[in-house]
Amino acid sequence: MRQAAEDFEEFAHVRTPHLYRTAWLLVGDRHQAEDLVQETLAKMFRAWRGISRIDNPAAYAQTVLARTFVSQWRRRRLVEQPYAEVPEVVERAGDAELRVALQRALSELAPLDRAVLVLRFFEDRSVEQVALDLGKKPGAIRTRTSRALERLRVVLGDDAVHLASL
Amino acid sequence: MDDLTDLMRRATEYVEPESTDLVDRGIRRGVILRRRRSALVGSASASAVLAAAGMIFAGSQLIGGESSAAPPVAGVPIVATPSGTPAAARPTRQVTPNDTLRTLKGLVPAGMRVSQPRTWGDNFIAASYVVDDGKGGSLLEVQVMTRQSQISCANEAHPENCTTRPDGTIVLIEQTPGSPVPGVRVAAVRAVQLHYPDGRIIVVGNGNSTAWKKAPITRAKPLFTVAQLTALADSKAWAFPPVGYGKDLGR
Known part of the structure; x- marks a missing residue:
């Protein structure tokens, strides 16, 4: 069980940057993007014990993120900012x-x-x-x-x- | 449209999360989701709220009890006794489901009828009654457990429904109106969760039906207010199972 937790943590650290970029494209806001990634990682963690049945966990994580985004929008009607914030580092x-x-x-x-x-x-x-x-x-x-x-x-x-x- | 692919990739090339603990936060939230899944078997709209409260629908175990024609039971009035000082780690005796059911019955206000006693749970203890004040039966359910990890309002999906007391106890409130669709019987729900700093958790839920779903709606609103449910959850009469209680110790 500890090995599974360590495997997930390693997977999460590797995939988080790309998940975040995808989330950022979807929601257009840094904080909402982090929330979306957090929720996606949580769902992946919950499903991690059955992950051996999935051919491509990385691609599956992207799918989970997209589905979470769509379902969250339906539930919460996220208020979209018309313009993105100017990045702090250019x-x-x-x-x-x-x-x-x-x-x-x-x-x-x-x-x-x-x-x-x-x-x-x-x-x-x-x-x-x-x-x-x-x-x-x-x-x-x-x-x-x-x-x-x-x-x-x-x-x-x-x-x-x-x-x-x- | 190759240009769009290129635009997206170049636009996100230097985009990185500001938080350095995003993975840790995801894991903590995943622990919560995993424990909620272990308690949830329904999938109707109200279940989302009840999952937040850790409620389940099936696995009930009748242990005998009063018939629906039983006289009203005089119980201890619901009194709020929140602590303003840091919660001491009270020793957790080995509580049984029957203990929890008796405690729940004892906390129902005098003059109300209780019926349909039930207990269930694997790594938690749950108990419920249908409580009737003469205006319609109302399901009242409680779950108790103790675990090692702790939540924080900042990590909750709905932090606006979460508060932290001075002693560190976290209070989560959930309210849903029930299904407005005629013929779809999903109860309106009020639920209160208390997460104590020492790991004890209690969830109290109340609905406007005798079951969370597929049962006639018996009253316009749940019988108890959020304040009453909070007072009930705060009662010092509750005993909590220890960490690792139950058969599902691997979760």
Whole structure:
């Protein structure tokens, strides 16, 4: 049992940075992102004894995070900030501009659409996998993807080309 | 859209959590979730609240007791006796489920009818009665346990419902209105959890039905207020099982 706890702690330390980045894309706020990661780690810990049945615990953790985000939004109606906070540490001027613009654009999307885009493009998952992750039909995921991308294009406009060149 | 992938990855390249104890917080919360899962078997909407209170639905054990026609039982009035000084670590005698049931019955205010006694629990002790003040039966349930780890309001999913007393006791309040959907019988619930610094935990829950779900709603609101449930939980009459009590010692 101690070995299982140590294994989980090691897993959690390794995966937390990436979980946090995903959470940040989903919620657009540092504190909410930490809360989301904390809840995800808690659920993974709870399920850890059965984790040997899962082929890819890291990918499963990302799925748990996305599902937790969607369910929390449904329960709490999280108040989204229209603009992301300016990062405290800016390695390059372009990074802050990119983060703010992307967060602003993502905040225009419905939470489920945001989750679809993050899983499809940040996590690089297929339509079918995202459908399984979120409990939707593949056709619905394709529709949401198209609609969300179109919305991003409208919001980002010419900035999309500019940001891509930073 | 490769550009979006690239945008997302570059935007998050230097994004890191500010907290250095995020993993520890996740594990502590996971311990709580694991213990709640061990007590929960239902999945209806009110169960989320009852899971927060550590309530369960099944595994009940009738030990005999009064019929529903029993006369009202005169019991000790519910009196609040919160401690303003740090809670001393009281020795925990080996309490039994029957002890807990008797204590619960003794704390029901005079003039109320009690029926349907039940006890259950594996690494905790739970007991319940249906209490009736003449206006409809109301399920009153208590669970007691002792564990080594401690919670904090900061780590709770709903910290706005959590307070910490001067002696370090943590008080968690949960209230749900029940299902508004006609024909879906889910009780409105009021629940109070006390987490003492020495590891003792008591959960007291009350509903507006004789069961948490699939039973007729008998009254508009649960019989007891949050203040009364808190006073009941605060009673010095409760005895707690020791750490490691019960058959599920591996959790």
